Amino acid sequence: MKPVLLALQTVSAANPLAGYPPWLVVLGGTIAVALALWIFSKVVKGLIWLLLIAVLIAGGAATLWLLLHPDSPIPGRTPSRPPSVVLRTMSSIR
Numbered sequence: 001m002k003p004v005l006l007a008l009q010t011v012s013a014a015n016p017l018a019g020y021p022p023w024l025v026v027l028g029g030t031i032a033v034a035l036a037l038w039i040f041s042k043v044v045k046g047l048i049w050l051l052l053i054a055v056l057i058a059g060g061a062a063t064l065w066l067l068l069h070p071d072s073p074i075p076g077r078t079p080s081r082p083p084s085v086v087l088r089t090m091s092s093i094r
Contacts, residue, residue, distance in 0.1 A: 017025050
């Protein structure tokens, strides 16, 4: 009768993936990161669409306001006055 060597592999609390083959850990990590990037890109794409829609709505509302109220200033903005320009020549500075 030959002696049989019994090998037990213990998993430490510091590395819970130590019991898995390294290629499986890398494959799982790669798939997880790819999935996270895909979800992130979908969220960013949705936010860009919302921003574009908000800009179009705000621009359309401002355009309608200016079309319907041509003599009034833009809300929240004081009417502009022409600046007083003083022209000086070189001889008047001396």
